[in-house]
Amino acid sequence: MTDLLIRNARTILTMDDDRRELSNTDILISNGSIAAIGTDLTHDGDSIDASKCVVTPGLVNTHHHLYQSLTRAVPGGQDALLFGWLQTLYPIWSRFGPEEIHVSTLTGLAELALSGCTLTSDHLYLYPGGSRLDDSIAAASEIGVRFHPTRGAMSIGESAGGLPPDSLVEAEPKILEDMIRVVDAFHDASEGSMCRVGLAPCSPFSVSRDLMRDAALLARDKGVMLHTHLAENDEDIAYSEAQFGCRPGQYAEDLGWTGPDVWHAHCVKLDGQEIDLFARTRTGVAHCPCSNCRLGSGIAPVRAMRDAGVPVGLGVDGSASNDIGNLVLEARQAMLLQRVTRGADAMSAREALEIATRGGADVLGRPDCGRLAVGKRADIALWDVTGVESAGSWDPAALLLAGPTSVRDLIVEGRQVVRDGQVTTIDLPRVIERQNQLAQALAG
Numbered sequence: 295m296t297d298l299l300i301r302n303a304r305t306i307l308t309m310d311d312d313r314r315e316l317s318n319t320d321i322l323i324s325n326g327s328i329a330a331i332g333t334d335l336t337h338d339g340d341s342i343d344a345s346k347c348v349v350t351p352g353l354v355n356t357h358h359h360l361y362q363s364l365t366r367a368v369p370g371g372q373d374a375l376l377f378g379w380l381q382t383l384y385p386i387w388s389r390f391g392p393e394e395i396h397v398s399t400l401t402g403l404a405e406l407a408l409s410g411c412t413l414t415s416d417h418l419y420l421y422p423g424g425s426r427l428d429d430s431i432a433a434a435s436e437i438g439v440r441f442h443p444t445r446g447a448m449s450i451g452e453s454a455g456g457l458p459p460d461s462l463v464e465a466e467p468k469i470l471e472d473m474i475r476v477v478d479a480f481h482d483a484s485e486g487s488m489c490r491v492g493l494a495p496c497s498p499f500s501v502s503r504d505l506m507r508d509a510a511l512l513a514r515d516k517g518v519m520l521h522t523h524l525a526e527n528d529e530d531i532a533y534s535e536a537q538f539g540c541r542p543g544q545y546a547e548d549l550g551w552t553g554p555d556v557w558h559a560h561c562v563k564l565d566g567q568e569i570d571l572f573a574r575t576r577t578g579v580a581h582c583p584c585s586n587c588r589l590g591s592g593i594a595p596v597r598a599m600r601d602a603g604v605p606v607g608l609g610v611d612g613s614a615s616n617d618i619g620n621l622v623l624e625a626r627q628a629m630l631l632q633r634v635t636r637g638a639d640a641m642s643a644r645e646a647l648e649i650a651t652r653g654g655a656d657v658l659g660r661p662d663c664g665r666l667a668v669g670k671r672a673d674i675a676l677w678d679v680t681g682v683e684s685a686g687s688w689d690p691a692a693l694l695l696a697g698p699t700s701v702r703d704l705i706v707e708g709r710q711v712v713r714d715g716q717v718t719t720i721d722l723p724r725v726i727e728r729q730n731q732l733a734q735a736l737a738g
């Protein structure tokens with residue numbers, strides 16, 4: 295792999311252990327990782343002038359359903375609460391196949407990359423029309439974004455008292471078999487890995503207690519992570535109390551779903567005891583502020599979680615419930631929402647960016663990502679702060695207060711995935727055209 299020098303960055307927000315901020319500094323990249331950070335570094339090969347840029351670690355997205363980019367702003371689901379929204383969308387998703395998964399994943403990953411994301415997880419929990427996790431992994435490999443796909447699942451259909459139609463659920467033995475297959479085929483545990491697979495039953499209301507427990511046992515056996523939706527809104531809490539006789543935190547703990555190898559999406563309704571449980575066990579949270587606003591779920595107690603020591607990362611969530619998939623805007627929203635409930639000093643722009651970078655990397659078990667330091671992976675976002683949105687800013691490094699909402703350049707594992715605001719690795723206009731054709735076919 296060729297080396298690359300980032301020259302003369304106006305400001306580097308390293309998010310390293312000392313949270314250093316460096317001016318007029320260079321970063322030398324070699325073999326996918328950061329070889330040096332300093333001034334007047336020399337290098338014979340390619341280089342990027344960063345004198346107009348604030349440079350940050352690549353952003354990390356900890357919760358998404360990339361396939362949903364094909365069902366943005368569906369009229370019947372625009373104003374519905376979570377359960378009603380799902381019931382509108384399930385029949386549409388049941389008509390997906392491998393191409394729909396592949397093209398929608400490419401689209402969602404391109405949108406993420408342009409908004410500064412270098413590492414994302416994905417939660418794919420339905421496999422209609424012969425589609426497989428492989429279809430999304432192929433898309434991530436094409437665009438070159440670091441990928442943590444999760445093999446999701448739903449097993450309780452309408453006829454068994456669940457929410458999804460029977461056509462979208464799978465038999466539990468088949469789910470476990472395919473979980474083993476995709477971990478064996480794609481999971482790479484090595485440092486600098488571009489693909490790590492996780493196991494992710496969709497939610498406590500769409501799979502059985504047995505599958506939750508079996509998935510946890512399998513994940514520990516294979517050394518992979520666990521992910522699901524938890525405590526998303528009041529309906530979710532009521533369901534847990536009625537069906538399981540306990541709150542979601544207790545349910546998770548009983549089934550082995552706490553620990554540093556587990557992260558839960560949303561957690562809007564965690565109470566004080568559950569926050570303590572998550573902090574004690576180092577269980578991670580994927581905070582999805584835009585989705586929570588969009589579906590009226592509430593404001594997650596992120597300040598309290600962070601103060602207690604819960605690992606928190608950010609997630610844009612699926613494009614059907616956001617509907618945009620812009621990660622830097624998500625970070626701004628996280629900052630604003632904490633201020634709504636806790637006052638203007640509840641979260642700074644720099645803390646929200648920290649959650650979006652090293653916070654997310656830690657949630658995903660990637661201490662090799664999410665910070666800029668020698669030896670860490672070369673996942674780097676360059677934000678041009680000479681544009682109109684930064685003009686007049688006294689502190690351009692406070693990106694989330696006044697800064698661009700897309701990157702000028704993005705580097706993943708030392709490779710330039712975005713250059714001058716354009717994705718370099720795929721033919722994005724063609725992908726968008728195909729995405730729109732597929733959406734129209736589904737609508738018709």
Ligand SMILES: [Zn+2]
Nearest residue numbers: 523559611612
């Ligand atoms: Zn979700």
